[in-house]
Amino acid sequence: MRNLLRLIKFAAILIWSAFVVAPFLWALTTSFKTANGVTSGATYIPFVDYQPSLGAWKGLFGSGGGSIDIMGPFVNSAVVTLSASLISLILGTLAAYGLSRFTYKAGPVGNADLTFFFISQRIMPPVVLAIPFFLMLGLFGLLDTIFGLVIVYIALLMPIAVWVMVDFFNQVPRELDETAMIDGCNPVETFWRVILPNSKPGLVVAGIFCVVFGWNDFFFAFTLTFTKTQLLPVAIVSLNSSVTPWWSLSASALISVAPLILVAFLVERYLDKGNIAGGGK
Amino acid sequence: MYGLTRYKLLFLLPGLLILLGIILFPLGFTIRVSFSGWDAARPGLDWIGGTNYSRLFADGRFWESLSRLGAIAFTSVILEYLLGFALALLVWRQVRFRRLTRVLFLIPMMTTPVVMAVIWRTIFHESLGPANDLLSLLGMGSIPWLTNSFWATVVVILVDVWQWTPFMFLLLLAGLLSLPREPFLAAAIDGAGPIRTFFNVTFPAMAPISVGALIIRLIEASKIMETVYVITSGGPGTSTETSSYYIFIRGLRDFQIGYAAALSVTYLVIMIVLLTIIAKSLSRYLVKNGA
Amino acid sequence: MSKKHYAMRNLNVALGGEIHLQNINIDLPQSGVVTIIGRTLAGKTTLLKVMAGLQGPQSGAFTQGETDLLKIPAWKRKVGMVYQQFVNYPHLDVRQNISFPLKRAKFSEADIARKLTYVTGLLGLEDYLDRRPAELSGGQQQRVALARSLVKETDLLLLDEPLVNLDYKLREQLREEFRRIFSQSADRLVVYATTDPAEAMILHGQVIIMHEGRVVQSGDYRDVYHFPANVIAAEVYNDPPMNLLSGEIEAGQIHLADGLKLEIPAHLKKLEAGTYVFGIRAMDIEVGGKSKATLALAEVNGSSTIYHLNLTGSSLVIEREGVHPLAVGTPVAFSLDTSRLYVFHALSGDALVFPARKSVSGQGDI
Numbered sequence: 001m002r003n004l005l006r007l008i009k010f011a012a013i014l015i016w017s018a019f020v021v022a023p024f025l026w027a028l029t030t031s032f033k034t035a036n037g038v039t040s041g042a043t044y045i046p047f048v049d050y051q052p053s054l055g056a057w058k059g060l061f062g063s064g065g066g067s068i069d070i071m072g073p074f075v076n077s078a079v080v081t082l083s084a085s086l087i088s089l090i091l092g093t094l095a096a097y098g099l100s101r102f103t104y105k106a107g108p109v110g111n112a113d114l115t116f117f118f119i120s121q122r123i124m125p126p127v128v129l130a131i132p133f134f135l136m137l138g139l140f141g142l143l144d145t146i147f148g149l150v151i152v153y154i155a156l157l158m159p160i161a162v163w164v165m166v167d168f169f170n171q172v173p174r175e176l177d178e179t180a181m182i183d184g185c186n187p188v189e190t191f192w193r194v195i196l197p198n199s200k201p202g203l204v205v206a207g208i209f210c211v212v213f214g215w216n217d218f219f220f221a222f223t224l225t226f227t228k229t230q231l232l233p234v235a236i237v238s239l240n241s242s243v244t245p246w247w248s249l250s251a252s253a254l255i256s257v258a259p260l261i262l263v264a265f266l267v268e269r270y271l272d273k274g275n276i277a278g279g280g281k
Numbered sequence: 282m283y284g285l286t287r288y289k290l291l292f293l294l295p296g297l298l299i300l301l302g303i304i305l306f307p308l309g310f311t312i313r314v315s316f317s318g319w320d321a322a323r324p325g326l327d328w329i330g331g332t333n334y335s336r337l338f339a340d341g342r343f344w345e346s347l348s349r350l351g352a353i354a355f356t357s358v359i360l361e362y363l364l365g366f367a368l369a370l371l372v373w374r375q376v377r378f379r380r381l382t383r384v385l386f387l388i389p390m391m392t393t394p395v396v397m398a399v400i401w402r403t404i405f406h407e408s409l410g411p412a413n414d415l416l417s418l419l420g421m422g423s424i425p426w427l428t429n430s431f432w433a434t435v436v437v438i439l440v441d442v443w444q445w446t447p448f449m450f451l452l453l454l455a456g457l458l459s460l461p462r463e464p465f466l467a468a469a470i471d472g473a474g475p476i477r478t479f480f481n482v483t484f485p486a487m488a489p490i491s492v493g494a495l496i497i498r499l500i501e502a503s504k505i506m507e508t509v510y511v512i513t514s515g516g517p518g519t520s521t522e523t524s525s526y527y528i529f530i531r532g533l534r535d536f537q538i539g540y541a542a543a544l545s546v547t548y549l550v551i552m553i554v555l556l557t558i559i560a561k562s563l564s565r566y567l568v569k570n571g572a
Numbered sequence: 573m574s575k576k577h578y579a580m581r582n583l584n585v586a587l588g589g590e591i592h593l594q595n596i597n598i599d600l601p602q603s604g605v606v607t608i609i610g611r612t613l614a615g616k617t618t619l620l621k622v623m624a625g626l627q628g629p630q631s632g633a634f635t636q637g638e639t640d641l642l643k644i645p646a647w648k649r650k651v652g653m654v655y656q657q658f659v660n661y662p663h664l665d666v667r668q669n670i671s672f673p674l675k676r677a678k679f680s681e682a683d684i685a686r687k688l689t690y691v692t693g694l695l696g697l698e699d700y701l702d703r704r705p706a707e708l709s710g711g712q713q714q715r716v717a718l719a720r721s722l723v724k725e726t727d728l729l730l731l732d733e734p735l736v737n738l739d740y741k742l743r744e745q746l747r748e749e750f751r752r753i754f755s756q757s758a759d760r761l762v763v764y765a766t767t768d769p770a771e772a773m774i775l776h777g778q779v780i781i782m783h784e785g786r787v788v789q790s791g792d793y794r795d796v797y798h799f800p801a802n803v804i805a806a807e808v809y810n811d812p813p814m815n816l817l818s819g820e821i822e823a824g825q826i827h828l829a830d831g832l833k834l835e836i837p838a839h840l841k842k843l844e845a846g847t848y849v850f851g852i853r854a855m856d857i858e859v860g861g862k863s864k865a866t867l868a869l870a871e872v873n874g875s876s877t878i879y880h881l882n883l884t885g886s887s888l889v890i891e892r893e894g895v896h897p898l899a900v901g902t903p904v905a906f907s908l909d910t911s912r913l914y915v916f917h918a919l920s921g922d923a924l925v926f927p928a929r930k931s932v933s934g935q936g937d938i
Contacts, residue, residue, distance in 0.1 A: 149304060
């Protein structure tokens with residue numbers, strides 16, 4: 001009975017794991033196919049089911065015919081994501097420190113309301129903002145530019161940074177700030193010399209969240225750019241046309257999610273240190 | 282404390298002002314645009330009063346998209362909750378392979394939704410995809426995954442479940458790992474079996490984190506559109522069209538900017554009201570149970 | 573008092589609807605040691621934070637001579653503070669921790685090195701300079717915190733129950749060191765908050781007794797000991813707390829609980845008949861005598877044994893020199909030294925009559 005239960009448990013974990021990895025394995029095997037390997041129906045094992053080719057991968061890195069520019073969008077995505085994340089992290093961390101340590105009062109608006117304002121931006125459906133963003137960026141000539149996207153992504157990512165960092169700072173003992181002030185630091189010096197050097201875990205989590213959400217955005221990149229400033233998800237989805245080169249599609253999809261899989265390992269390592277509390281609140 | 286005011290504002294204001302600028306200004310603009318007849322033919326801020334709003338009330342496609350969104354969001358989130366809970370329970374007491382399973386279960390929620398949706402679309406391709414191929418191996422006929430309204434909805438939900446069950450899993454596992462040991466010892470001493478222990482001890486103790494996880498996921502699910510765009514483009518017909526996607530078509534495809542703005546405002550208000558009601562009633566349930 | 577003495581006037585602090593300090597009026601000398609004594613949540617920490625500039629009062633004044641201290645932000649004051657939880661900078665090693673305030677105050681490298689050598693020698697930290705706080709024991713961490721607040725020349729050194737989280741032996745040791753360290757610089761006021769009257773007595777100086785956000789009594793440490801202003805001062809400033817028994821003066825006798833009758837001692841002859849609260853220190857009750865009560869608890873505390881006896885409606889605590897363990901439930905005979913009786917008002921708790929001053933051994937130099 002006990003063994004049977006354990007077997008069922010094991011089988012369930014195995015089935016879910018298979019479900020999780022299935023699309024990755026499928027993409028991996030497809031990325032080595034040629035047109036023949038795709039159009040002859042679903043095949044799985046290279047050399048047995050189909051003759052593998054490196055054509056798709058070569059195409060991505062610019063050599064050979066039918067090459068697809070994926071590195072350009074990759075760099076664009078990296079630039080937009082990293083700069084927006086960095087700015088959001090800086091502004092969000094500053095605001096979060098203020099909200100965690102000081103009392104703000106403007107009429108009926110207090111700290112809780114301000115914190116809620118920051119975090120509640122996550123509730124906003126992107127489509128509601130897309131239209132005014134489109135018109136505004138157009139007005140300032142920022143459509144289809146890296147700069148325009150960075151501005152939009154700041155609005156997307158700052159709430160995440162504030163959310164994580166308020167939670168983090170609330171767990172840092174106030175006595176640390178007080179001691180720094182007594183030792184002659186004004187609040188800015190306190191933040192810079194004492195609080196920030198001790199905030200690495202929070203900053204890492206907030207940074208990871210910002211990068212993942214920024215990297216994964218499709219909708220704003222899709223509606224606010226055309227051809228000049230293409231981001232990675234948009235480039236990949238645009239391959240998803242009627243005559244689909246599945247092999248290139250799969251290879252570029254794998255390249256695009258590879259950094260995220262690395263990040264997943266990072267996150268898991270972080271969780272393993274027992275720093276899970278921030279995510280649970 | 283003396284001397285703080287200057288510094289207080291120095292910390293808060295940069296972020297606050299920039300966010301206010303990026304969000305509130307466009308939002309106000311949207312509200313104004315919703316009272317205009319701005320479209321591709323006549324771009325500009327004229328004033329047509331509530332015309333867009335009265336048109337919207339008679340727009341069956343919008344209300345259908347809302348109810349469809351509700352059905353897809355609730356089904357996905359409930360499935361994700363049940364599966365995530367089950368997986369968390371499976372891994373909870375397990376020591377071996379815990380890190381491996383955890384990182385494995387984490388990956389789908391980290392990966393780009395649209396990119397994975399592109400892959401899923403190839404998997405559910407009617408003649409070339411592995412989904413039907415595997416079914417035929419099992420001796421079953423092929424299913425029109427993307428060309429039948431019912432199956433297309435199933436695929437959209439399935440992809441959402443694949444992507445977001447890990448989120449539930451992660452939060453619920455964190456909850457399980459932080460549970461105190463005593464109630465479980467007490468239940469074991471009382472001779473309660475695993476099922477009774479679950480319903481009497483585990484589940485009530487997990488109520489607060491469950492409510493939190495459900496609310497966060499419902500908020501996110503209420504925005505579903507990207508995967509729909511990639512997998513079905515709202516089709517066949519409009520059978521998988523969600524509200525966000527419909528607004529997107531009206532606004533940035535048909536360039537009926539004024540009308541799309543009115544749809545946006547209505548959609549936002551409905552979402553905020555509904556999500557507030559759901560959050561409030563879920564929290565009330567919490568208080569009643571003393572959790 | 574000197575022209576530069578500290579004064580608090582009508583000071584009030586309320587946080588989130590909770591009153592932390594109520595109408596505080598105190599005067600503190602420019603230098604020396606002042607002990608604030610009170611139970612947990614008596615308002616000691618809040619008072620120290622006001623002094624440090626970390627907490628602004630809702631109303632009232634805090635001045636040093638002509639200077640309005642409330643107008644000076646914490647980081648511009650010359651203050652040091654040590655918390656009960658050992659607060660150090662986790663990302664800096666001991667050397668960097670201690671020199672942190674000196675660097676902020678722009679001392680030269682040579683000055684910093686000199687002061688560092690002096691203060692680490694004073695506190696026995698020479699061997700740990702390259703360690704991080706997390707690699708030190710609790711006692712060492714607290715020494716680092718103390719070193720950091722001593723190393724800069726401050727006008728005011730605030731210590732908030734600095735020994736409470738340390739074990740007994742370390743507490744004894746550091747307590748003795750404090751007296752030596754605090755006397756090193758004459759031009760500084762040390763304000764030391766504690767729940768332990770023994771620490772106050774060892775440090776000498778002025779004592780301020782606090783209770784529920786108010787100052788109950790303030791004065792020379794000996795005067796407060798001999799003349800507690802009311803029952804709260806009598807309880808808080810004695811360890812074990814002074815026994816307080818309500819009773820009547822009737823027909824030339826004192827009637828206490830359980831039919832305990834005492835002759836009226838000379839210093840109480842003038843009291844009218846009526847109900848009072850009688851106070852007597854644990855050490856002024858002898859074991860042996862006519863009265864008997866059962867033992868509820870016996871604890872050995874250093875070199876003495878403390879008996880808790882059951883009386884109807886109250887208990888009686890006796891302190892006996894030496895180690896004399898007894899089984900719980902044993903009847904213990906005792907006798908009160910009636911010449912040591914304090915008398916308090918039955919309703920207000922204010923002190924009415926004190927016994928004559930007497931030098932006491934074992935409680936420091938009283």
